[in-house]
Amino acid sequence: MPVVGVLTAGGDCPGLNAAIRAVVTRITAEPGGEVVGVLNGWEGLMEGSVRSLTREDVRGILGRGGTILGTSRRDPYLHGRGLADLLPTITAAHIDHLVVIGGDGSLRTAARLADEGLPVVGIPKTIDNDIAGTDYSFGFDTALQVVSDAIDRLTTTAEAHHRIIVLEVMGRTTGWIATYGGIAGGAEAILVPEEPYDLSELAARIRRRHESGRTYSIVVVAEGVPDPSGTETLAGVDAYGFARLGGVATKIGPALERLTGYETRVTILGHLQRGGTPTAFDRVLATRMGLAAAEQVLAGASGVMVGLRGSIITTIGLREGCAEPRPVPASLLADARWFFA
Numbered sequence: 001m002p003v004v005g006v007l008t009a010g011g012d013c014p015g016l017n018a019a020i021r022a023v024v025t026r027i028t029a030e031p032g033g034e035v036v037g038v039l040n041g042w043e044g045l046m047e048g049s050v051r052s053l054t055r056e057d058v059r060g061i062l063g064r065g066g067t068i069l070g071t072s073r074r075d076p077y078l079h080g081r082g083l084a085d086l087l088p089t090i091t092a093a094h095i096d097h098l099v100v101i102g103g104d105g106s107l108r109t110a111a112r113l114a115d116e117g118l119p120v121v122g123i124p125k126t127i128d129n130d131i132a133g134t135d136y137s138f139g140f141d142t143a144l145q146v147v148s149d150a151i152d153r154l155t156t157t158a159e160a161h162h163r164i165i166v167l168e169v170m171g172r173t174t175g176w177i178a179t180y181g182g183i184a185g186g187a188e189a190i191l192v193p194e195e196p197y198d199l200s201e202l203a204a205r206i207r208r209r210h211e212s213g214r215t216y217s218i219v220v221v222a223e224g225v226p227d228p229s230g231t232e233t234l235a236g237v238d239a240y241g242f243a244r245l246g247g248v249a250t251k252i253g254p255a256l257e258r259l260t261g262y263e264t265r266v267t268i269l270g271h272l273q274r275g276g277t278p279t280a281f282d283r284v285l286a287t288r289m290g291l292a293a294a295e296q297v298l299a300g301a302s303g304v305m306v307g308l309r310g311s312i313i314t315t316i317g318l319r320e321g322c323a324e325p326r327p328v329p330a331s332l333l334a335d336a337r338w339f340f341a
């Protein structure tokens with residue numbers, strides 16, 4: 001019976017603990033099945049930070065946000081010598097098979113390790129919902145609920161003051177959160193990285209709306225859209241050298257105010273979208289993915305990740321599953337446009 005290492009890497013999202021709980025529950029149900037939790041993502045394997053995880057250790061965590069294992073954006077290839085840096089911990093902890101719960105970057109790292117011979121199974125997670133190998137990643141539904149609630153609240157104050165409110169949400173290369181959140185909240189416009197936008201055209205549309213008596217507008221903006229001059233808005237660099245996005249709404253808001261003449265306010269939701277308790281949908285999805293990944297391990301599979309296609313949990317090669325960020329389809333953006341006015 002293999003000893004299974006499990007780690008959570010990259011940005012956290014609601015549902016990580018539900019996935020860990022499922023992996024541990026399924027693996028330890030096998031006679032002799034053992035799970036080793038790796039702390040703080042790849043960093044734990046690079047530095048020897050691990051702990052054993054029993055069924056008792058994962059009781060009561062299903063609905064808890066964050067991850068009991070901790071996470072980081074440290075990467076063995078970008079910040080070290082790759083597999084060679086992980087082998088001492090893998091050997092010392094007797095890990096035979098690794099379950100990597102990560103976004104596209106961490107899953108690409110997992111694919112590379114699998115190519116080098118490390119037995120690895122991936123579980124996709126991200127609030128951004130942009131991983132090619134799955135229709136939905138857990139964390140997305142919870143983030144969406146936060147955005148939808150925020151728009152409900154922003155709408156009443158925008159309406160009372162006859163204002164435009166520009167709401168910035170997460171989404172680096174794709175606009176899944178902006179699109180679904182904007183549709184759920186009834187936004188007047190949704191700006192996403194998948195489509196260029198024309199601020200003068202948007203301003204004219206908003207003016208027509210306000211002149212016809214609807215004297216408020218909510219504009220949802222994904223953090224990854226270019227600013228009005230066509231430049232990405234960077235908020236700095238994180239501890240691992242990765243660019244941080246954020247703040248494009250502070251450029252779009254004043255520009256819209258100038259173009260329309262209507263008072264405009266800006267709200268940036270930031271990490272509120274990533275924190276807190278997962279929705280029931282995310283708990284179920286993370287649980288199903290965790291169980292499916294454990295089954296893959298027990299079957300001896302490597303270089304694969306689990307995913308959701310329709311309502312079925314599937315498996316796909318890691319390379320294929322995280323090759324490209326999955327854009328919002330044009331048809332969904334067109335659906336949203338029926339309600340822009």
Ligand code: F6P
Pocket residue numbers: 011103126127128170171172223238244245274
């Ligand atoms: O990748 C998920 C994500 O939530 C992005 O949407 C966002 O740009 C980024 O993480 C924020 O990362 P951090 O927590 O490092 O600021």
